Amino acid sequence: MNKCVLITGATSGFGLATAKKFAKEGWNLILTGRRQERLANLADELSKLTQVHIATLDVRKSDEVISFIDNLPNTFSNIQVLVNNAGLALGTDPSYEAKLSDWHTMIDTNVTGLVNVTHAILPLIVNKEGATIINLASIAANWPYPGSHVYGASKAFVAQFSRNIRADVAGKGVRVTSLEPGLSESEFSLVRFDGDQKKYDNLYKGAHALQPVDIANIIFWVASQPPHININSLEVMPTSQAWNNFYVVKQ
Ligand SMILES: NC(=O)C1=CN([C@@H]2O[C@H](COP(=O)(O)OP(=O)(O)OC[C@H]3O[C@@H](n4cnc5c(N)ncnc54)[C@H](OP(=O)(O)O)[C@@H]3O)[C@@H](O)[C@H]2O)C=CC1
Numbered sequence: 001m002n003k004c005v006l007i008t009g010a011t012s013g014f015g016l017a018t019a020k021k022f023a024k025e026g027w028n029l030i031l032t033g034r035r036q037e038r039l040a041n042l043a044d045e046l047s048k049l050t051q052v053h054i055a056t057l058d059v060r061k062s063d064e065v066i067s068f069i070d071n072l073p074n075t076f077s078n079i080q081v082l083v084n085n086a087g088l089a090l091g092t093d094p095s096y097e098a099k100l101s102d103w104h105t106m107i108d109t110n111v112t113g114l115v116n117v118t119h120a121i122l123p124l125i126v127n128k129e130g131a132t133i134i135n136l137a138s139i140a141a142n143w144p145y146p147g148s149h150v151y152g153a154s155k156a157f158v159a160q161f162s163r164n165i166r167a168d169v170a171g172k173g174v175r176v177t178s179l180e181p182g183l184s185e186s187e188f189s190l191v192r193f194d195g196d197q198k199k200y201d202n203l204y205k206g207a208h209a210l211q212p213v214d215i216a217n218i219i220f221w222v223a224s225q226p227p228h229i230n231i232n233s234l235e236v237m238p239t240s241q242a243w244n245n246f247y248v249v250k251q
């Protein structure tokens, strides 16, 4: 049976690029996201290369996650890699001006959503030699910057959750990685700027940001290490970014 990768948030950015990378390498794909039409188009494209299962899913809803896992077709039951990628940032205002509803959405998606999916998948992969969970954290998990407040804190949860899960599964064949990218060009920033294209263009102008394909290649590399190697965490920034020119400062 072909190896299978489950990617959350496959409708754009890192998730989409990662789906394409694993498809080219011959893996079966389970792709999820909320935007059904995008998933269907992607499945059309990638089913020329491999077998694809799509599921319209909001990771925040544990009942949807459980039912999705319970109803996986047999061909897609051999999950070897989970890429916990679905996530978002909302707003760049300072904490004393931020919307409480944005904070809740970030926590519900980046923390609760990732926990929902991990909890559903762990029993299926524990004791599976070389199985890998790759969690999308961020440099914001490691370094503070103005306007990062709940986003960065939610990603710090992801990084520490990754280490703690790894402590549980050590000796049971499963690897866990916290992947911590810096400025990357994707819809992420359009979502964060509430669709403001001018702010988006300004952020990336001259930045030579990381591209989704860069992250996809890294994810594939992490998953392709021999089973005895666990990449615990991997922080990656564009060469143009350093600790003095984080996200908001550049706007
Ligand atoms: N871009 C960047 O600079 C960086 C991003 N990251 C992290 O990487 C991950 C991917 O980001 P990126 O690809 O750039 O962003 P995108 O906005 O391009 O992609 C985000 C994906 O997450 C999905 N998603 C969001 N909310 C939900 C939800 N409630 N349920 C299911 N899926 C959801 C979206 O799909 P849909 O809307 O269809 O549900 C989309 O496919 C995120 O966790 C982000 O925090 C980390 C470091 C840097």
Ligand SMILES: O=CCS(=O)(=O)O
Residues within 6 Å of the ligand: 137, 138, 139, 140, 181, 182, 183, 184, 246, 247
């Ligand atoms: O997670 C995203 C990277 S940054 O916007 O915090 O630099």
